[in-house]
Amino acid sequence: METxxxxxxxxNVAAQLLLDIAHEQxxxxxxxxFLRRAVERPDIVCMQIxxxxxxxLCSGCSHRLRCPDRSRCWHLVAGQCRPLGDQGANDLRFDxxxxxIPMGLGLLGSVAATGEDRLVEDMDGEVSDIVGVxxxxxxxxxxxxxxxxxxxxxLLGAIIGFVRGDMPGHSRSWGRVxxxxxxxxxxxxxxxxxxxxxxxxxxxxxxxxxxxxxxxKAFGDLIGRSAALRQVVSQIDLVAPTDASVLxxxxxxxxxxxxxxxIHRRSGRRxxxxxxxxxxxxxxxxxxxxxxxxxxxxxxxxxxxxxxxxETAERGTIFLDEIxxxxxxxxxxxxxxxxxxxxxxxxxxxxxxxxxxxxxxxNRDLKKAVAAGRFREDLYYRLHVFPIHxxxxxxxxxxxxxxxxxxxxxxxxxxxxxxxxxxxxxxxxLEAYDWPGxxxxxxxxxxxAVILARGGPLQFDLPVADPxxxxxxxxxRSGHAADPEFLTExxxxxxxxxxxxxxxxxxxxxxxxxxGAAELLGIKPTTLLSRMKKMGLKRP
Numbered sequence: 001m002e003t004x005x006x007x008x009x010x011x012n013v014a015a016q017l018l019l020d021i022a023h024e025q026x027x028x029x030x031x032x033x034f035l036r037r038a039v040e041r042p043d044i045v046c047m048q049i050x051x052x053x054x055x056x057l058c059s060g061c062s063h064r065l066r067c068p069d070r071s072r073c074w075h076l077v078a079g080q081c082r083p084l085g086d087q088g089a090n091d092l093r094f095d096x097x098x099x100x101i102p103m104g105l106g107l108l109g110s111v112a113a114t115g116e117d118r119l120v121e122d123m124d125g126e127v128s129d130i131v132g133v134x135x136x137x138x139x140x141x142x143x144x145x146x147x148x149x150x151x152x153x154x155l156l157g158a159i160i161g162f163v164r165g166d167m168p169g170h171s172r173s174w175g176r177v178x179x180x181x182x183x184x185x186x187x188x189x190x191x192x193x194x195x196x197x198x199x200x201x202x203x204x205x206x207x208x209x210x211x212x213x214x215x216x217k218a219f220g221d222l223i224g225r226s227a228a229l230r231q232v233v234s235q236i237d238l239v240a241p242t243d244a245s246v247l248x249x250x251x252x253x254x255x256x257x258x259x260x261x262x263i264h265r266r267s268g269r270r271x272x273x274x275x276x277x278x279x280x281x282x283x284x285x286x287x288x289x290x291x292x293x294x295x296x297x298x299x300x301x302x303x304x305x306x307x308x309x310x311e312t313a314e315r316g317t318i319f320l321d322e323i324x325x326x327x328x329x330x331x332x333x334x335x336x337x338x339x340x341x342x343x344x345x346x347x348x349x350x351x352x353x354x355x356x357x358x359x360x361x362x363n364r365d366l367k368k369a370v371a372a373g374r375f376r377e378d379l380y381y382r383l384h385v386f387p388i389h390x391x392x393x394x395x396x397x398x399x400x401x402x403x404x405x406x407x408x409x410x411x412x413x414x415x416x417x418x419x420x421x422x423x424x425x426x427x428x429x430l431e432a433y434d435w436p437g438x439x440x441x442x443x444x445x446x447x448x449a450v451i452l453a454r455g456g457p458l459q460f461d462l463p464v465a466d467p468x469x470x471x472x473x474x475x476x477r478s479g480h481a482a483d484p485e486f487l488t489e490x491x492x493x494x495x496x497x498x499x500x501x502x503x504x505x506x507x508x509x510x511x512x513x514x515x516g517a518a519e520l521l522g523i524k525p526t527t528l529l530s531r532m533k534k535m536g537l538k539r540p
Contacts, residue, residue: 021181027189031078034182039080044161045141046081046094046132050074050101050108051149051157051186056351057100063129067102074101074108074157076131084139099131106130111146111158117176118146130160140164147175151183201312222255222262223406224399228391232259239386240266245338247323247383248361250390253440256361257321259390264317269357272316275309280322287330289346291337298347310343313356323360323383324369331376338382358383393435393442400431400442407443408458411450418455421514425522426458433462457519497535504532509539 024030031049038047053075058064067073076099101108106126110118120127121143127133130144141162149157159179222233239246240263248256257276264274282290289298293308309318320326326334337343341354360383369375393400404422412419435441449458500517507517512525521528532538 021185024185025189025192027186027193028078030182030185030189034178035078035080038161039082043163043165044082045084045139045164046079046136046162048079048094048131048160049077049149049157049182050099050160051077052103052112052155057098061100063100063102063105066105069103072103074103074112075099077157079131081132081136084135094132096131101129107144107146107160108158111148112155115148115150115155117148120144120146136162145175147179149179149183149186151180151187156183156186197307201307222258223402224396225402226391226396226398228396229399232388232390233262235386235388236262236266239263239388241268243267243357245357245383245385246359247366247385247387248359248390249387250361250363251392251438252363253438254390254392255439256363256390257319259388260317260319260321260359260361263359264319264357267317267357269316273313274317274319275313276319276321277309278321280325284327287327288333291330291334292343292345294346295348298345302347305345308343308345310337310354310356311352315355317357317359320358320360322362324362324364324366324375328374328376331379335376335379335382338379393438397431401427403439403442404430404446407446408450411447415447415450417450418453420450420453420455421457421519423457423519423522425520426460429460429462429522457514459522459524493535496531497537500531500535500537504537504539 021030021033024033035047035049038044051074052072055067055070055073058067058070061067061073063073064070076096079094079096081094103109103112106129107118107120108130110126123133123137123142123144127144141164143165144160144162147159147161148155149159159175159182161175222229236259246260246263248259250256260276261274264270277290279287289302289306289308291308291310293306293311294302295305296302333343337354337356338358342351343354344351366375366380366384370377370380404427408420408422411417430442430445437444445460445462446458449460453459503517503520507515507520510516511528512518516525518525518528
């Protein structure tokens with residue numbers, strides 16, 4: 001039998017509870033610790049905590065017809081009840097996570113409107129929408145009280161306590177103390193959770209940016225003077241200030257990611273993050289987690305919550321490189337983000353809003369992929385709002401001298417090598433090559449040449465075809481224009497000998513060094529000496 005001493009309120013116990021919840025760094029632990037200790041009191045049958053949150057379940061909410069403002073509502077976030085001695089009570093969740101009540105409805109609506117405590121002696125009226133109230137009424141619970149949770153004049157939520165008899169006299173004053181303390185604890189826990197989220201986001205951004213630095217080393221900046229590059233820059237200037245999706249097309253190694261960075265840098269999102277996703281490197285089963293994140297326990301190996309790249313790129317730009325590699329089943333979810341700006345983490349019901357600009361890039365022919373059924377047509381047209389084609393390096397030969405100088409400077413700085421000389425013959429050799437690997441290959445060739453040069457002239461070992469020999473000698477010799485256009489072996493040797501003598505004469509028979517014959521020919525000094533020996537050439 002319950003005694004008077006059992007019902008006596010102990011201020012020391014209350015003070016210890018206030019200290020305990022003040023040290024918690026999680027909103028959930030703050031609420032659960034308070035409720036667990038609260039229902040230990042014999043005068044309290046049940047207690048619930050409702051917090052104000054966004055309208056997230058409006059489409060399926062039973063109160064939607066009575067809810068004028070669907071932007072916010074009361075969310076039942078925690079609840080505990082003493083055993084009621086009824087089998088049915090075990091099946092009822094007093095902390096039903098789907099519990100929602102419109103802001104202006106019933107007891108909670110009154111608390112929201114006035115910001116004052118409310119005591120209710122008869123639960124037949126304005127308390128009817130509270131989760132579990134029918135079962136409580138059948139077990140003799142006839143009264144309840146609601147206390148607003150306020151922090152710095154902002155209403156965060158409310159505590160509702162249910163009792164069988166009269167509400168104890170101390171409940172009202174101590175209820176306000178607990179509500180105020182819980183408000184501060186919730187604010188602190190939310191701030192800590194936000195700090196942890198931002199910390200994780202920064203760490204994730206740093207890891208993604210480190211990936212970008214590694215990838216970007218294979219390119220220079222947007223450097224050049226060709227008409228093709230000027231066309232790309234003019235397109236960037238047009239589309240960057242908008243939020244339109246951009247699809248960058250071009251061969252591997254042409255610098256598509258640099259174009260994406262330039263779009264971001266010239267856009268209104270320049271202060272936000274720029275997150276690159278290499279779609280070709282993501283395992284098929286992990287695409288959804290990489291894009292949208294996951295919650296702890298969503299799948300084997302999900303040991304903690306993890307933000308996806310869309311969440312990390314919030315208020316910025318996400319660059320989907322090799323977008324043609326996205327699996328077909330994932331393309332529908334990506335299309336939803338582009339259309340509705342919404343997504344969910346793997347294993348989570350909460351819908352998140354996405355404020356991200358999407359830039360895609362591919363070296364594939366997406367039209368052929370659409371025709372073959374490997375790429376969704378609706379996604380293709382959603383991405384193809386503003387296509388930018390990046391020309392291959394063989395169509396931008398005017399840019400090669402500037403790019404070569406730029407890469408020499410970068411290589412000297414990064415590799416800590418002696419500064420070599422970029423000769424006219426070397427540049428001519430670079431311009432004569434077709435560069436199947438484009439700018440990335442050019443960067444690699446120059447880095448290797450800088451290391452080998454040791455401060456001397458740069459030599460490039462490229463499979464450049466020899467220019468077609470002149471046919472004037474053959475035609476002059478025969479006197480007939482219809483003669484076959486070829487040179488004999490002896491004529492070829494004589495032509496090479498005359499060319500070599502001309503170069504040696506121009507260089508003053510200087511073999512190596514700046515403006516030496518080897519540098520003018522674009523060959524190694526040892527190669528030149530070997531040819532001179534073979535042809536019997538000696539300095540006069």
